[in-house]
């Protein structure tokens with residue numbers, strides 16, 4: 001109840017204050033920040049995926065600008081020999097403006113990545129874009145681009161059928177719970193229901209020999225993932241764990257020290273507000289700190 005109230009006040013909190021709490025979730029405003037954070041992760045035997053912050057772009061000019069930024073990330077990966085790849089939000093490269101426009105923009109990015117020997121992950125956004133994003137993926141694969149992966153969300157009721165419909169492509173999938181607010185008619189709402197679907201999806205993917213990025217900070221699901229890969233005797237190059245920057249870093253290091261591959265999602269850029277407030281909303285304790293600092297409560 002209190003959390004709901006706090007969340008409703010977020011839009012009224014000055015951005016400068018939100019930033020104080022949000023900055024742990026982002027590398028910083030510049031590409032150099034993402035490079036620096038990735039190098040630090042590499043020292044821990046970890047990897048990253050770099051995301052240029054920005055989403056739901058509504059003009060073609062902006063989408064082209066976003067694509068150019070994403071292209072710069074690819075060059076930086078090669079120049080700095082980084083253990084990373086590019087994650088992109090399809091709407092930031094124009095998918096929400098027009099499918100064909102978005103497709104061409106994204107294809108250009110992924111084609112360049114392919115020439116450089118790099119991989120690109122299509123993040124999954126909210127439900128108006130689910131079908132479009134999966135169609136985009138299919139079209140990219142049919143156009144010969146195999147250096148691309150997708151994300152499926154365990155809260156979506158459709159995800160199990162989506163995996164089955166994609167099996168012929170042997171997709172590389174990041175499996176997460178899902179972060180957007182969706183209607184109960186299309187999404188599981190109960191905490192345990194989402195966990196249960198996550199487990200079913202993970203089993204379906206691993207039983208079909210798909211490469212899965214097990215993206216969660218939920219201890220119960222991390223444990224399930226560890227058991228699932230052990231039970232199937234998977235080699236460490238057949239799966240990986242994934243976490244967000246700034247979340248459960250001690251646990252992240254334990255997983256790395258146990259010898260598993262783990263990739264951290266490293267966003268950077270000026271357009272940090274939407275991403276960061278979603279992260280803060282997952283951490284109501286943090287939202288409480290923000291409100292206290294706004295109202296001067298100790």
Ligand SMILES: Cc1cc2nc3c(=O)[nH]c(=O)nc-3n(C[C@H](O)[C@H](O)[C@H](O)COP(=O)(O)OP(=O)(O)OC[C@H]3O[C@@H](n4cnc5c(N)ncnc54)[C@H](O)[C@@H]3O)c2cc1C
Pocket residue numbers: 122123124125151153174176177178179180215216217218219242243244246247248263264265279280282283
């Ligand atoms: C690498 C990666 C990529 C992702 N990509 C997408 C995507 O493309 N589309 C999409 O919809 N979602 C994406 N997500 C977000 C995801 O869907 C969840 O919203 C988010 O990861 C929280 O779910 P959880 O599995 O960690 O479980 P939760 O139950 O939310 O969290 C488990 C525990 O982790 C800790 N925790 C989680 N988040 C925070 C936080 N922000 N601050 C502090 N502690 C926290 C808390 O201790 C919490 O109890 C991604 C997540 C990861 C890790």
